[in-house]
Amino acid sequence: GESVGLHLPTLSVQEGDNSIINCAYSNSASDYFIWYKQESGKGPQFIIDIRSNMDKRQGQRVTVLLNKTVKHLSLQIAATQPGDSAVYFCAGASPKNRLSDTASKLTFGTGTRLQVTL
Amino acid sequence: NAGVTQTPKFRVLKTGQSMTLLCAQDMNHEYMYWYRQDPGMGLRLIHYSVGEGTTAKGEVPDGYNVSRLKKQNFLLGLESAAPSQTSVYFCASSPLGLGGSGELFFGEGSRLTVL
Numbered sequence: 001g002e003s004v005g006l007h008l009p010t011l012s013v014q015e016g017d018n019s020i021i022n023c024a025y026s027n028s029a030s031d032y033f034i035w036y037k038q039e040s041g042k043g044p045q046f047i048i049d050i051r052s053n054m055d056k057r058q059g060q061r062v063t064v065l066l067n068k069t070v071k072h073l074s075l076q077i078a079a080t081q082p083g084d085s086a087v088y089f090c091a092g093a094s095p096k097n098r099l100s101d102t103a104s105k106l107t108f109g110t111g112t113r114l115q116v117t118l
Numbered sequence: 119n120a121g122v123t124q125t126p127k128f129r130v131l132k133t134g135q136s137m138t139l140l141c142a143q144d145m146n147h148e149y150m151y152w153y154r155q156d157p158g159m160g161l162r163l164i165h166y167s168v169g170e171g172t173t174a175k176g177e178v179p180d181g182y183n184v185s186r187l188k189k190q191n192f193l194l195g196l197e198s199a200a201p202s203q204t205s206v207y208f209c210a211s212s213p214l215g216l217g218g219s220g221e222l223f224f225g226e227g228s229r230l231t232v233l
Contacts, residue, residue: 043208091160109160
């Protein structure tokens with residue numbers, strides 16, 4: 001089956017530095033990826049998504065890079081702030097595991113906890 | 119600005135008891151989902167719904183039932199709770215299915231402990 005995982009369970013970054021959170025996936029047919037942020041005691045919150053026809057997508061202070069050759073994606077956070085402290089999940093979906101034309105089953109990774117030090 | 123609201127937020131059950139988790143969304147979303155989150159594992163889909171009156175099984179449906187009698191509500195039921203169902207449960211909704219652009223809106227979670 002498909003697996004989506006993250007390289008490091010914890011990442012510690014100094015305030016103001018850039019953060020890079022990595023994610024690997026196993027299914028080469030995966031064509032859609034999402035990053036979520038989950039603060040303690042809260043539900044996941046959408047950050048950014050990317051489709052496999054793109055290598056890079058930018059949002060506000062965040063960039064997602066997709067390398068289909070090595071089945072790897074990363075989330076880059078510029079000028080990391082204390083409010084960025086959270087667990088970050090990647091999730092992927094492929095046409096095969098879409099349960100219908102209109103609903104998909106995302107495969108979620110286990111998450112990387114980002115700790116921002118002052 | 120309620121978004122997705124889950125009740126209750128915490129519950130302790132004894133093995134064999136039943137309970138229902140309620141999810142309500144005020145965004146007029148068609149699609150609703152129930153996930154469970156366990157330590158060391160990613161979110162796993164239990165059941166989902168593509169519209170009022172519809173439900174479908176996800177990755178880990180055993181031991182759970184769901185109903186979507188109204189568009190804004192999605193109920194998750196445990197008929198006979200087991201310790202393996204101790205988890206944090208998240209409800210989510212989306213305006214389009216994830217075949218489109220796939221932002222899920224999550225509730226804040228319901229922590230269930232089964233003794």
